[in-house]
Amino acid sequence: MSTQTITAEDLEKFSTSHRRQIVFYLRQLINERERISVVFNEGSESVLTVLLDVDETEGMLIFDWGGSETANRKLLQSDRNYFVCAPHGVKNHFMTGPVYETSYKKRPAFSTRLPVQFTRLQRRDYFRLVLPMTRRPPCIVPREDGPAMTLSGVDISIGGIAAELPGGKLPFEIGQVLPRVRIELKAIGTLEVDLLVKNSCEVERGGKVWGRIGCHFVKLSHGMEKQLQRFITDVQREERARMGG
Numbered sequence: 584m585s586t587q588t589i590t591a592e593d594l595e596k597f598s599t600s601h602r603r604q605i606v607f608y609l610r611q612l613i614n615e616r617e618r619i620s621v622v623f624n625e626g627s628e629s630v631l632t633v634l635l636d637v638d639e640t641e642g643m644l645i646f647d648w649g650g651s652e653t654a655n656r657k658l659l660q661s662d663r664n665y666f667v668c669a670p671h672g673v674k675n676h677f678m679t680g681p682v683y684e685t686s687y688k689k690r691p692a693f694s695t696r697l698p699v700q701f702t703r704l705q706r707r708d709y710f711r712l713v714l715p716m717t718r719r720p721p722c723i724v725p726r727e728d729g730p731a732m733t734l735s736g737v738d739i740s741i742g743g744i745a746a747e748l749p750g751g752k753l754p755f756e757i758g759q760v761l762p763r764v765r766i767e768l769k770a771i772g773t774l775e776v777d778l779l780v781k782n783s784c785e786v787e788r789g790g791k792v793w794g795r796i797g798c799h800f801v802k803l804s805h806g807m808e809k810q811l812q813r814f815i816t817d818v819q820r821e822e823r824a825r826m827g828g
Contacts, residue, residue: 598702604805605701608675609637609644612668615816619646619668619675621682623661630654635687637697644679644698648691655693658682664695673741674704713738718818722746723765724778734796736766741811743799744778747786753794755780760801771814777801 599605612619613634621630630649637644649655658664659682667676677698685694714720714737722734722744734746734753744766747753755761759780766774778798786793803811 597704598700600700605698606637606639608701609634615670617668617670619666622665623658628654628657630658635692642697643694645687645692645694659684677701712815721767724761725763745795745797747793747795749791749793751792751794752785753783753796755783755796757783768814772810774807776803
């Protein structure tokens, strides 16, 4: 989904005004050291920064001093500032009012009032993490006409999962809802969620034919979403460490 296709309904659906949720999302960006752009002056200026801390008592967000002193000084004169980033391909954005000069751990920094609304455009179109063999979660699909089938998750996102099983095309139809599928995320926990089958195909790999389905999550709860985000973050961290990044 591009910015051109974002509708008012999208913004309302994926936005929150709950203070606790907003602080949670901000702290998540802080913990991940996510680089974030602050856009101001009618979109003509920007500063690249990272969020540093949330002062819940004072209701303030603290973020790092930018690399351009000229841009930093212009930002201090701005009354309306738009923060945007896309961790794991999920677009996060929020608006704040004026920015103030402060210090954080004896270094120059900015502060601004906490946003009153936070938007996370959680669409599968944004990002799909292809899973390494060691982190492919079992997906246990209950069946009314026989024993449960255990598929292997091969890619995952906030929006859905693709899973496969050797032996040819799987017995699921496009548009079918698979209820109460258990996705074992090991140390992170287990998701039990309904899946909507969006596509079904066969793939050939290593001399074998595999049946694969691509599914969307149906009404993923906030708690499940947090588990999924933790899982994705852990896998990415392991892969970066493995590759020396």
